[in-house]
Amino acid sequence: MTPTSFVTDQNKLPGWNRPPHVEPDGEGELLEIAMGPHHPSTHGVFRMDVALDGERVIRLKPVFGYLHRNHEKIGENSSYLASMPFTDRLDYMCPLTNNWAYAIAVEKLTGQEVPERAQYLRVILGELTRVVNHASAIGFLIQEMGASGTPLMYAFKEREKILDLFESLTGARMMVNYMRFGGCRVDATPTWLASVRKVLDGLPQFSDEFENLLRGNEILMARTQGVGILRPELAVNAGITGPMLRASGVNYDIRKVDSYGIYDRFKFRVPLGDHGDIYDRFMIRLLEMRESFGIIDQALKDIPGGPVMDPKAKIRGFRPKPGEAYGRIEAPKGELGFYLISDGSPNPYRYRIRPPSLINLTVLEDMCLGANVADVVLIFGSVDIVLGEVDR
Amino acid sequence: MKTVEEIKAAIEQAVPGAGVEIIPNPSVCGQHSLRLSPQTATAVATFLRDDADLSLDFLSNATGVDWPDKEVSEKIKVTRTVTKVVDGVETTAEETVEETVKRVVPGCLEAVYHLFSVAKKHGPVIIRMKTQNRSDQVRLPSLTPIWRSAEFQEREIFDLYGIVFTGHPDLRRLLMWDEFEDHPMRRDYVEPDDFEYEPTAHDEVLKRAEAQRAKLQGASA
Numbered sequence: 111m112t113p114t115s116f117v118t119d120q121n122k123l124p125g126w127n128r129p130p131h132v133e134p135d136g137e138g139e140l141l142e143i144a145m146g147p148h149h150p151s152t153h154g155v156f157r158m159d160v161a162l163d164g165e166r167v168i169r170l171k172p173v174f175g176y177l178h179r180n181h182e183k184i185g186e187n188s189s190y191l192a193s194m195p196f197t198d199r200l201d202y203m204c205p206l207t208n209n210w211a212y213a214i215a216v217e218k219l220t221g222q223e224v225p226e227r228a229q230y231l232r233v234i235l236g237e238l239t240r241v242v243n244h245a246s247a248i249g250f251l252i253q254e255m256g257a258s259g260t261p262l263m264y265a266f267k268e269r270e271k272i273l274d275l276f277e278s279l280t281g282a283r284m285m286v287n288y289m290r291f292g293g294c295r296v297d298a299t300p301t302w303l304a305s306v307r308k309v310l311d312g313l314p315q316f317s318d319e320f321e322n323l324l325r326g327n328e329i330l331m332a333r334t335q336g337v338g339i340l341r342p343e344l345a346v347n348a349g350i351t352g353p354m355l356r357a358s359g360v361n362y363d364i365r366k367v368d369s370y371g372i373y374d375r376f377k378f379r380v381p382l383g384d385h386g387d388i389y390d391r392f393m394i395r396l397l398e399m400r401e402s403f404g405i406i407d408q409a410l411k412d413i414p415g416g417p418v419m420d421p422k423a424k425i426r427g428f429r430p431k432p433g434e435a436y437g438r439i440e441a442p443k444g445e446l447g448f449y450l451i452s453d454g455s456p457n458p459y460r461y462r463i464r465p466p467s468l469i470n471l472t473v474l475e476d477m478c479l480g481a482n483v484a485d486v487v488l489i490f491g492s493v494d495i496v497l498g499e500v501d502r
Numbered sequence: 503m504k505t506v507e508e509i510k511a512a513i514e515q516a517v518p519g520a521g522v523e524i525i526p527n528p529s530v531c532g533q534h535s536l537r538l539s540p541q542t543a544t545a546v547a548t549f550l551r552d553d554a555d556l557s558l559d560f561l562s563n564a565t566g567v568d569w570p571d572k573e574v575s576e577k578i579k580v581t582r583t584v585t586k587v588v589d590g591v592e593t594t595a596e597e598t599v600e601e602t603v604k605r606v607v608p609g610c611l612e613a614v615y616h617l618f619s620v621a622k623k624h625g626p627v628i629i630r631m632k633t634q635n636r637s638d639q640v641r642l643p644s645l646t647p648i649w650r651s652a653e654f655q656e657r658e659i660f661d662l663y664g665i666v667f668t669g670h671p672d673l674r675r676l677l678m679w680d681e682f683e684d685h686p687m688r689r690d691y692v693e694p695d696d697f698e699y700e701p702t703a704h705d706e707v708l709k710r711a712e713a714q715r716a717k718l719q720g721a722s723a
Contacts, residue, residue, distance in 0.1 A: 360620060
């Protein structure tokens with residue numbers, strides 16, 4: 111462990127409130143362990159330097175960078191469009207929302223219009239991505255509690271059906287490279303829309319069964335309720351977004367606040383949690399999945415005909431006028447934003463990604479202090495991160 | 503939601519001598535930003551967070567931008583007196599000539615923050631601060647004591663751009679390893695020659711390897 115690991119002057123951090131019971135009792139030595147970088151619970155390569163007093167966590171410092179490939183630098187050295195396939199690799203569980211966020215930022219920069227049909231397709235794909243992400247997040251939760259394999263595969267069964275839809279539309283299950291500035295790459299056939307409807311019809315039953323699986327399990331209830339609590343004031347101050355913020359009871363959903371795309375046309379509710387514990391975070395994800403079914407249903411009913419690309423959109427020689435723009439969407443994991451500065455050249459002068467996964471980890475130590483070391487795995491899992499996005 | 507001009511007026515009323523400057527954004531989205539002076543930035547940021555009308559309680563995005571020294575060539579008209587010999591008689595005449603003058607605009611590092619309000623559901627308000635240069639005066643006040651979400655993002659700016667945030671409780675590299683020395687997101691960053699990882703260097707690579715080894719020995723001696 112590096113000697114600089116625990117240098118934080120925590121009293122200077124806003125919202126910092128070390129619970130009194132996590133002070134070491136002075137008997138025995140502190141045990142310092144490195145959880146990771148190769149730990150099954152870390153969803154990738156990520157390290158937590160933890161100090162333990164017996165079983166209790168006294169300190170916890172996350173260590174990043176094992177998957178760092180300087181995506182932002184690569185984005186600045188390539189053209190605007192060339193970064194689009196690379197956004198798939200950020201949060202590789204939900205490539206379509208990454209595409210969407212990047213497309214929205216560039217459209218803000220250039221003022222391009224998106225045709226109606228493309229907007230509907232974006233909503234359908236974005237919400238399917240949300241279902242995929244939330245289902246697998248819950249599956250991973252059960253996996254991390256020790257039910258190895260089977261419950262996760264139960265979630266992956268539905269994920270596979272949706273990934274088949276992605277594959278038949280875009281040509282790839284995960285690395286989709288589907289959206290463009292001013293629309294989408296290819297149009298959906300009526301057959302594809304019919305198969306979305308078919309998959310959608312099976313999803314409510316899946317979510318009901320999955321909820322029974324969660325709520326009918328005594329171990330799960332005992333281990334998640336009241337563990338890893340996040341207070342709403344701290345959540346807002348620390349920039350937490352997505353299901354984690356709403357589980358703490360803060361009503362902030364960018365789909366409602368910005369109503370980007372055409373989200374103001376759909377009726378859906380924003381589920382809110384009461385306690386901000388692990389259990390709430392997963393129930394919020396389950397409820398959001400159900401709202402997504404409703405949005406996809408409405409979009410499939412209303413989707414109009416027409417082009418999927420702005421006919422005036424330029425693919426070759428794309429040079430936005432000088433200026434800057436920040437575009438953001440409600441990705442399944444939280445607020446995904448892209449900040450672009452153009453100097454009039456074919457490459458962005460500055461290409462910045464605001465990763466929800468990294469910023470949601472800001473409060474990891476706050477939630478873990480005083481918990482048992484076995485709960486760290488669960489609390490960390492409830493943040494729902496993908497390391498491709500944390501390290502970029 | 504107030505316009506940037508109104509926000510600037512509100513800041514100047516609340517923090518006298520704030521020295522806020524509006525940076526216009528020519529892009530169609532019209533997200534203009536406010537440049538704060540590093541001396542008053544903490545007070546202004548606290549005002550932005552706590553003011554009842556603005557209540558920008560949510561710092562979404564914090565990032566760095568590198569602006570290297572830029573050579574600008576400008577065409578200016580110069581009037582000068584020219585002596586001419588016309589028919590054996592010396593006459594002086596005023597003449598206007600166009601001259602190209604090259605000027606170096608000194609570079610800086612910039613930190614950009616995007617603020618939103620969860621309570622009022624508006625935004626973004628963009629604030630930015632710039633350092634005096636890119637080499638030795640790269641200190642800016644940290645906004646982590648005001649918005650906790652800047653904690654990792656300012657560490658990332660420190661890591662990749664080299665802005666030193668004073669008042670940050672835990673300013674370490676975030677993505678690169680601790681022993682790393684350069685700042686990879688700067689525009690003039692040169693990747694290190696990584697030939698030493700080649701198991702059997704030969705020809706061109708061997709030459710580069712020997713040159714680099716000689717350079718390292720010279721540096722250590």
